[in-house]
Amino acid sequence: MRLVVPRLAAWAAFAAAILVAGCSTTATQSHVTELRRAAPAPKILLMPLDVELMELDMGGVLEPKPEWTAAARGFIIEEVRAKKSRLGFRLEEFPEEFPGPPEEQELVDQLVKVHAAVGRAMRQNRKLGQELQSLGDKPLWSLGEEVRVLRSRTGADYALFVHVRDSYASDGRKLVMIAGAALRGVVMGGVQSGFVSLVDLQTGDIVWNNQLGRVTGDLRTREPAMETIRSLLKDFPA
Amino acid sequence: MNRRKFLSAAACGCSALVPGSLFGGSLQARMSPGFRPEPASDENGLWDQFVKQERELKRSRFLIKDPELNAYVAAIACKVAGDFCHDLRVYLVRSPYFNATMAPNGMMQVWSGCLLRCQSEAQLAAILGHEVGHYLRRHGVERFRDAQQKSAFSTLLGLGLSVAGGGIGRFAALGDAFILASSFAFTRDQEREADTMGLDLCSGAGFDPEEAANVWAHLIAERNARENQGFRDLVFATHPVEEEREETLRGLAKGMPGCGDPARRGRDRYLHMLRRERASFFADELKLRDYGASLALFERMLETDKDDLEVAFNLGEVYRLRAREGDDTKALESFQRLAGLPKAPAETWRSLGLVRRARGEGSEAAQAFARYLELKPKADDAAIIRTYIDSGRTS
Numbered sequence: 001m002r003l004v005v006p007r008l009a010a011w012a013a014f015a016a017a018i019l020v021a022g023c024s025t026t027a028t029q030s031h032v033t034e035l036r037r038a039a040p041a042p043k044i045l046l047m048p049l050d051v052e053l054m055e056l057d058m059g060g061v062l063e064p065k066p067e068w069t070a071a072a073r074g075f076i077i078e079e080v081r082a083k084k085s086r087l088g089f090r091l092e093e094f095p096e097e098f099p100g101p102p103e104e105q106e107l108v109d110q111l112v113k114v115h116a117a118v119g120r121a122m123r124q125n126r127k128l129g130q131e132l133q134s135l136g137d138k139p140l141w142s143l144g145e146e147v148r149v150l151r152s153r154t155g156a157d158y159a160l161f162v163h164v165r166d167s168y169a170s171d172g173r174k175l176v177m178i179a180g181a182a183l184r185g186v187v188m189g190g191v192q193s194g195f196v197s198l199v200d201l202q203t204g205d206i207v208w209n210n211q212l213g214r215v216t217g218d219l220r221t222r223e224p225a226m227e228t229i230r231s232l233l234k235d236f237p238a
Numbered sequence: 239m240n241r242r243k244f245l246s247a248a249a250c251g252c253s254a255l256v257p258g259s260l261f262g263g264s265l266q267a268r269m270s271p272g273f274r275p276e277p278a279s280d281e282n283g284l285w286d287q288f289v290k291q292e293r294e295l296k297r298s299r300f301l302i303k304d305p306e307l308n309a310y311v312a313a314i315a316c317k318v319a320g321d322f323c324h325d326l327r328v329y330l331v332r333s334p335y336f337n338a339t340m341a342p343n344g345m346m347q348v349w350s351g352c353l354l355r356c357q358s359e360a361q362l363a364a365i366l367g368h369e370v371g372h373y374l375r376r377h378g379v380e381r382f383r384d385a386q387q388k389s390a391f392s393t394l395l396g397l398g399l400s401v402a403g404g405g406i407g408r409f410a411a412l413g414d415a416f417i418l419a420s421s422f423a424f425t426r427d428q429e430r431e432a433d434t435m436g437l438d439l440c441s442g443a444g445f446d447p448e449e450a451a452n453v454w455a456h457l458i459a460e461r462n463a464r465e466n467q468g469f470r471d472l473v474f475a476t477h478p479v480e481e482e483r484e485e486t487l488r489g490l491a492k493g494m495p496g497c498g499d500p501a502r503r504g505r506d507r508y509l510h511m512l513r514r515e516r517a518s519f520f521a522d523e524l525k526l527r528d529y530g531a532s533l534a535l536f537e538r539m540l541e542t543d544k545d546d547l548e549v550a551f552n553l554g555e556v557y558r559l560r561a562r563e564g565d566d567t568k569a570l571e572s573f574q575r576l577a578g579l580p581k582a583p584a585e586t587w588r589s590l591g592l593v594r595r596a597r598g599e600g601s602e603a604a605q606a607f608a609r610y611l612e613l614k615p616k617a618d619d620a621a622i623i624r625t626y627i628d629s630g631r632t633s
Binding site for chain 1 (some may be wrong): 279282284294386
């Protein structure tokens with residue numbers, strides 16, 4: 001009776017918010033300078049990537065682009081693997097089939113969504129140059145203790161969540177942007193936004209978070225994509 | 239019969255028989271079986287979103303697992319969809335509202351509230367046929383493109399206005415309004431198309447086409463009985479006015495084979511397949527606490543079959559749970575009448591006990607509770623019922 005639809009409108013509103021907030025920002029917030037070391041090296045679980053690339057058409061409707069998304073995912077995984085060799089942690093990439101019952105698989109889906117919501121809240125509430133807000137010793141931002149299931153299933157100490165929403169102006173949109181500029185106005189183009197978090201799998205707390213929001217950058221092709229991903233993973237705790 | 243052959247055959251038959259048909263005859267599918275969107279197309283992008291949703295849906299705790307019921311509903315969908323059977327996947331979802339959804343990639347959801355409200359296989363087939371109609375007409379991508387066109391138009395219009403002196407600020411606002419307004423629900427014209435197409439498919443698959451109109455008659459009665467009239471169902475918000483829809487469907491069905499034929503309704507088989515899940519559907523319905531609508535629903539179900547004791551029990555439950563002035567008497571009467579029947583659900587006695595207990599009739603309550611435990615000694619709530627029995631005796 002109804003069509004189920006992706007909520008593109010909400011995304012557009014968010015993109016507009018970035019534009020208002022400023023052109024290019026990255027902000028790292030961290031509770032840890034060093035990862036907890038279980039012998040011989042901390043183990044990090046890379047969660048299913050929550051990544052979507054879209055094209056912004058002439059009128060401002062976002063069209064999902066699975067080909068671009070697939071390329072971007074490949075680049076992100078590549079860079080995380082490179083980080084692993086450089087920083088010397090152990091990495092487990094989330095398996096296609098989670099080795100647990102369906103309820104736990106559902107929990108993984110939900111955690112990825114919770115991370116998206118918490119990450120957005122962090123963005124809205126952050127103050128530039130400030131550490132992760134905390135209540136005394138306890139970090140304020142957490143995904144909840146349910147994450148312990150991940151620890152017991154994989155033996156990982158931390159989980160790395162990656163959330164990226166990227167949009168690129170179509171040719172038609174670019175024309176409208178130029179026309180808008182000629183009329184001394186601003187017509188919104190593509191926006192690159194994302195955040196990554198490192199979550200302590202004992203407590204669910206976000207111990208490190210990096211936010212990226214700008215109107216430049218490109219995840220579709222290797223060179224610029226690597227630059228974006230490095231910005232996203234900047235100041236990753238060693 | 240081959241579905242496409244049927245559709246083209248019906249195209250002749252129908253326009254001749256039903257001159258009042260909205261579209262002057264039957265509609266053609268806008269795809270062939272096994273359809274996949276072109277790679278790198280907008281439709282492919284749209285599909286991909288739903289492939290992700292489907293992956294999540296598959297592991298949702300709200301899926302109804304009952305394998306027999308799942309196979310049964312899938313088989314009806316198959317029968318209705320004909321050659322397109324393998325392009326569709328049906329998921330039964332526990333959600334107590336009347337709704338079914340169709341995604342552009344063939345992921346169909348049927349909610350438990352819909353299964354509870356259907357009174358026959360043909361009624362369910364009518365709903366599935368409607369959803370298949372959305373799929374075959376590619377309404378999802380049509381809607382998406384429509385939104386794109388409208389917003390592009392408004393953007394250009396805005397640019398034009400700002401050149402004419404309206405200012406760029408006004409221009410930006412115009413564009414945004416359009417994006418938000420196109421919330422991607424199907425349009426009423428698309429709903430009408432899906433209705434027409436669904437009806438053809440159902441009648442062609444051997445179901446009584448009039449049952450489609452009966453679904454709506456049912457929902458109209460329920461809507462009118464709703465205590466909070468401010469609440470509009472998800473369905474009602476986007477779909478053609480219900481009365482118009484019922485009337486159109488009934489008119490169209492009249493010219494079709496098998497119209498009004500009880501042998502083509504499959505009521506008994508439908509209820510048989512629902513038997514293991516139905517009690518939980520009733521329980522979910524009652525939890526909505528929309529008692530006026532529930533009363534209308536149950537009373538109508540009893541009109542179709544006055545011997546459906548499960549419905550009769552739940553009608554009593556509405557009164558017991560609503561607990562307004564005089565409701566306890568009505569509940570008591572329902573449960574007492576049921577208790578006199580040999581096949582009444584065991585829970586009748588529990589509810590009888592609860593009403594008695596609320597009225598302060600301790601010893602009668604204890605008797606009823608004892609009977610419940612006799613019939614269902616391993617009931618989940620046996621322990622608390624025993625405490626009720628003890629307190630009843632001492633009071």
